[in-house]
Amino acid sequence: MEKKRRSKKQRQKRKIVLVVLAVIFALILAVVAFIWSKFSKMDKIEMKNIKVNELPQETEEAMQGYTTIALFGLDNRSNGNFESGNSDTIIVVSINGDTGEIKMASVYRDTYLDIDEDKFRKANAAYSSGGPEQAVNMLNKNLDLTISDYVAVDFNAVVDAVNLLGGIELEITSEEVGYMNDYIDGVSEVTGKKSKHVSAGKQMCDGVQATAYARIRYTTGWDYKRTERQRTVITKMFEKAKETDLLTLNSMLDEILPEVSTSLSATEILGLATDMTKYHMGENTGFPFDKESTSLGKLGSVVVPVDLENNVIQLHEFLYTNESYTPSQTVKKLSETVHSNTGY
Missing domain, CATH: 3.30.420 (Nucleotidyltransferase; domain 5)
Known part of the structure; x- marks a missing residue:
């Protein structure tokens, strides 16, 4: 009788274990499906013939x-x-x-x-x-x-990313204002996103304005200064993203990924994303x-x-x-x- 009771308990335990495993498996499938639904939206250009020099x-x-x-x-x-x-x-x-x-x-x-x-x-x-x-x-x-x-973006991706982050703060000089406002008009025309002209000083800039700022090249420093502005915009976006809640980041993924091209796999991107807090x-x-x-x-x-x-x-x-x-x-x-x- 005792053996039968133990046998019955063992069968119940196995059933519980199987149910738990099934739930875990279902959750894993759901996560994988979620991730795939995100990253499958990206433009993928296969890198078939990458070359490197013979290095020491x-x-x-x-x-x-x-x-x-x-x-x-x-x-x-x-x-x-x-x-x-x-x-x-x-x-x-x-x-x-x-x-x-x-x-x-x-x-x-x-x-x-x-x-x-x-x-x-x-x-x-x-x-x-x-x-x-x-x-x-x-x-x-x-x-x-x-x-x-690689990762490649165009005007649309930057504009939408900055907008979804709620804008970034930039210091606009009096030398930059005129050129930036001209570029604001151009970026708005290309992307179909409306924006306003800016004035000199520190201010919160939307996506069109930030993209226009990154395009300025005719001030002192010419193209060298423009690349500095580009790195400034990227840094500001990164800092803002680290402070952003998961819901907003999820919305950003839905909006931005179709506007990005990369050779990175979903696994590689997730691997990088898991270390986001230490970056x-x-x-x-x-x-x-x-x-x-x-x-x-x-x-x-x-x-x-x-x-x-x-x-x-x-x-x-x-x-x-x-x-x-x-x-x-x-x-x-x-x-x-x-x-x-x-x-x-």
Whole structure:
């Protein structure tokens, strides 16, 4: 009799365990379905042929523990088209897996680099010629990087993201006001989003205004200053997002993901998202560090790294705190060609 009671209890326990397992499995499926419904909305461009230079072992080891992603901002006047267009924003983002520090290095769009096989042009032409894959390969080849993933956005994505965050605070100078208001009109026309003109001073800016601010290039500092403004907008958005509640972030995902193109998988994005609380913005800079401007025939005005090899050494020290980095033979040869073609 005792054995029968124990047998009955054991069967009941098994049933309870099976029910619990079934509930857990159902919850997992629900979470997976939820996540997939979000990330399936993104534009995905497959990266089939990523190339990297032959790097010294010490360089590869120094880059381990970091996630490096290329961020492209497209100025193609056709929202949602991510397969072509000039990438007027080119930012290399490094994320320290241990500390959570995020660093950004803008590659000036007019930087004279090899965008393909011995095809020296302005850096932003790489995306226009071959989409994100060629743009990533251009960065890897000229800068001794090992990037395999990118994120690309256009005007719409930035405008909507800033609006959903409730705006970001920016300090507008009297020199910037006139140009910014002109760009506000242009961004409104492209995106169909209305906004107002601004005046000088610190103020809360909506998505159109923030995007217009990031586009200003005719003030003191020219395009160099514009990349600084772009990094400022990204930093302000990041800081605001960290303070935002989950409901708002969920709404942002629904709104923004269809306006983003990336090679990152849902798993990779979730892996990055799980560490969101420890991420913090570190320093940001522009590349090349040492540069000259010159005019090269049909290319017009270009930014010349002086010299490329030395600039890449500085970049690796900045992104990866690698003070013993040695440039690859590829970068050394490219540096010589840039000098030969430009005189710098």
